[in-house]
Amino acid sequence: MDIQQFMKIMTNNMPFIVAGMAVIMVIMLGIMINQAMKLSYMRKRYRKMMTGVDGANMERLLMGHIDEVRHVVEENQRLDSENKRMDALLQTAVTRVGVVRFRAFEDMGSDLSYAVALLDSYNNGVILSSIFGREDSRSYVKPIEAGASTYTLTQEEEQALHDAMAKAQ
Numbered sequence: 001m002d003i004q005q006f007m008k009i010m011t012n013n014m015p016f017i018v019a020g021m022a023v024i025m026v027i028m029l030g031i032m033i034n035q036a037m038k039l040s041y042m043r044k045r046y047r048k049m050m051t052g053v054d055g056a057n058m059e060r061l062l063m064g065h066i067d068e069v070r071h072v073v074e075e076n077q078r079l080d081s082e083n084k085r086m087d088a089l090l091q092t093a094v095t096r097v098g099v100v101r102f103r104a105f106e107d108m109g110s111d112l113s114y115a116v117a118l119l120d121s122y123n124n125g126v127i128l129s130s131i132f133g134r135e136d137s138r139s140y141v142k143p144i145e146a147g148a149s150t151y152t153l154t155q156e157e158e159q160a161l162h163d164a165m166a167k168a169q
Contacts, residue, residue: 090121091120091121091122092120092121092122092124093120094118094119094120094125095119095120095121095167096117096118096119096120096121096123096125096164096165096167096168097116097117097118097119097164097167098116098117098119098159098160098161098162098163098164098165098166098167099114099115099116099117099160099163100114100115100116100156100157100159100160100163101113101114102114102115102156104131104132104133105133105134107134112132113129113130113131113132113156114128114129114130114156115127115128115129115154115156115157115159115160116128116129116160117144117157117160117161117163117164117165118164119144119147119161119164119165121168122146123144123146123147123165123168124144124145124146125143125144125164126141126142126143126144127140127141127142127144127149127153127157127160127161128140128141129141129142129154129156129157142157144161147161147165149161
């Protein structure tokens, strides 16, 4: 097919070609309008998102929240170290107590004598004993280290020590 025949076909069908091109242009115009509407909707949503509830900028809002999170993390670290310090302090505080009341002498009316074991979490502490009689009363303090005493313990003191050590957590 040579160029003259091609030109003749084009000239004879020019109205159809123009009409086809017009249809294609109308379709393209519709697609462009659709895309412009979608872009406008997205811009509105973006602006709404970037301005907070009170009109604050989203970036400023996020930066404020990041600063708050950093502050909370620092406070948590401070509280954690304080908690560890207090835990170490509580390890040496009296947390285990054992009390035994008893009648030291047969002729006494009630259990006026006692033995009290006061221990920390390492089973270190003291045993306080008091023996009441008709004429006098006597008090004793015996040190306890690792659940044992260098002094001889009475049966009641042993019981108080055992009761206190049984309260281990």
